[in-house]
Amino acid sequence: MPNTISGNAIARQIIRSGTSPAANYRAACIAKSDKDFINKLKIVEEELDETIHWIEIIDAANLLPTNKLSDLQNEANELYKIIRSSIITMRRKSDNL
Incomplete structure (x- = not known):
């Protein structure tokens, strides 16, 4: 991340x-x-969604090269899908009890 006010603020948020x-x-x-x-x-789902949001902002603002962000974005998206699926599964399980 660039050593700028916005770069530092976004870096803190994504950390x-x-x-x-x-x-x-x-x-x-x-x-x-x-x-x-x-x-x-x-809460995990919300935090992952926020992380995806910050990665998208970093990419859109060209604060880091896309090739450095793609693995992070893919991993965050995969984790989001896993957590979302777990929530749905647990809700179904709870409804059947």
């Missing part, structure tokens, strides 16, 4: 949103109930 999903997933793994698990996964 925060990019590391938060792991901590929140860890919290989900020790959830007290299915509802608690789903709620914690929703």
Whole structure:
């Protein structure tokens, strides 16, 4: 990231949103109930979506070369899909109980 006010601000945001999903997933793994698990996964989903948003901004503003962002964007999108699928599965499971 460029050493500019906007570059530093975006870098801080993406570090925060990019590391938060792991901590929140860890919290989900020790959830007290299915509802608690789903709620914690929703936080993971939101943080991943925010990370994807910041990657898109970095790309659109040409703050980093696209080739440096593509792997990050692909990984964030894949994680988002996995978490989204897990939320749907858990909701179905909870509805059937």
